[in-house]
Amino acid sequence: MLSKKTKYAFHALIYLGKNQEQGAILIQEISEKYGISHKFLENILLELKKAGFLGSKKGKGGGYYLIKEPHEIPLSRVIRLLDGPIALLPCVSLNYYEPCEECENQDTCGLNKVMANVRDETLKILEMKTLQDILEKE
Amino acid sequence: MLSKKTKYAFHALIYLGKNQEQGAILIQEISEKYGISHKFLENILLELKKAGFLGSKKGKGGGYYLIKEPHEIPLSRVIRLLDGPIALLPCVSLNYYEPCEECENQDTCGLNKVMANVRDETLKILEMKTLQDILEKE
DNA sequence: CATTTACTCTATAATTTTTGTAGGTTTTGT
DNA sequence: ACAAAACCTACAAAAATTATAGAGTAAATG
Incomplete structure (x- = not known):
């Protein structure tokens, strides 16, 4: 079985993938959508970023976004x-x-x-x- | 990844399978062979028995043995x-x-x-x- | 250029699962 | 009867997972 961490990672990737045209998306938006703890999700998104799947922007209007095409993420x-x-x-x-x-x-x-x-x-x-x-x- | 429990179960099944003609085999023989705690392995073999893979005999000369053919154990x-x-x-x-x-x-x-x-x-x-x-x- | 926003980072706390232990009970062969 | 070895239940220890806290850094905006 996948850990919750991995399951949440998939949910986040799916959400970011579905809303790719919106640009940067807040951690909070995703965590509320799926009922995931904000802080826990934060760590996960950071790992996904370090691994090269996501980009991020700080400050107002910031957030996370996919920087790989969905078909490049097995x-x-x-x-x-x-x-x-x-x-x-x-x-x-x-x-x-x-x-x-x-x-x-x-x-x-x-x-x-x-x-x-x-x-x-x-x-x-x-x-x-x-x-x-x-x-x-x- | 498999838990140690499952890995040990496989080792035990393999050992029992390789020595099928010897009849009942002691927990201790298997636990020593693979360096597995006797008591931990005991629990595992019991579960394998309850699931119908193994038979057992108590008392002197007792032990465990396969009661299914190896090809029947996926x-x-x-x-x-x-x-x-x-x-x-x-x-x-x-x-x-x-x-x-x-x-x-x-x-x-x-x-x-x-x-x-x-x-x-x-x-x-x-x-x-x-x-x-x-x-x-x- | 101060303030607000929101990601970054590290450490630690809480919880759950896994792994291992203890000790008595039952059955069987001699 | 006695000793050997599986059976059973409960618990203890360790490890992994899940979650939280709080200070830091960068960017946007008025």
């Missing part, structure tokens, strides 16, 4: 940014790899091999689906 | 049992459904639709892969 990147690994085990994670403690030899570990396989298949889906797919179905 | 069932939903959002979970608070109407929610789609694709993989696939690659 689900995989949002999930990785806020939730971490997509793989089911650390020992098959591409971005957050860690050896596992239980098995002495990863090369002869069936669990490792199958989970690497699952990861590849999962990634295919999550890299293919983008913010645009979500927006098109709204 | 990853999806183990994960659902110990980790819960496979879906990324509660509002698209088949086994642990809960409406989401943010969207007023699920039928017009693009996120819901796309995530339902992701769930279907993920399930295809996790239902297809079974304990047998893991055992074959050991």
Whole structure:
């Protein structure tokens, strides 16, 4: 399951995507719309900005806005940014790899091999689906 | 990512699967093999038993053993049992459904639709892969 | 150029979930 | 009867997630 953080990130991205022509949008507008704590959402939007998905403007008339096209934002990147690994085990994670403690030899570990396989298949889906797919179905 | 509980469950199932002909196997044998706390593993094996994957025998000479064929144990069932939903959002979970608070109407929610789609694709993989696939690659 | 607005940043508090422990109970083989 | 080993319930500890606080920085505006 996605954390609330990631779920909120998606909601925010969707909202910003739907209102792209409006220019900068206040944190508050989004947080009220979805009933998300202002401060919590603030942190999330900041992460999305640092990751290059959003731009922002300070001061009066400021706010956040998308700086990538919705089709350039795959689900995989949002999930990785806020939730971490997509793989089911650390020992098959591409971005957050860690050896596992239980098995002495990863090369002869069936669990490792199958989970690497699952990861590849999962990634295919999550890299293919983008913010645009979500927006098109709204 | 899988919880340790689920990961340990897989290790135990793999061990029991590899040693099926030995009959009942002690919790302790498995816990020592993988460096898992005896008591923690005990809880896990009990859950696997209640779910119908394992049988057990009490007293001297007792232990646990597989009562399903490895090909009858899909990853999806183990994960659902110990980790819960496979879906990324509660509002698209088949086994642990809960409406989401943010969207007023699920039928017009693009996120819901796309995530339902992701769930279907993920399930295809996790239902297809079974304990047998893991055992074959050991 | 002072004021207001709104994002930026860091730290910390509260809550929830996960992980692990304790200790007694029941069943079984010898 | 005794010892071995699963069964069961409750609780404790640790980690992760969720949320809050408050001071800082930049921009717009009159």
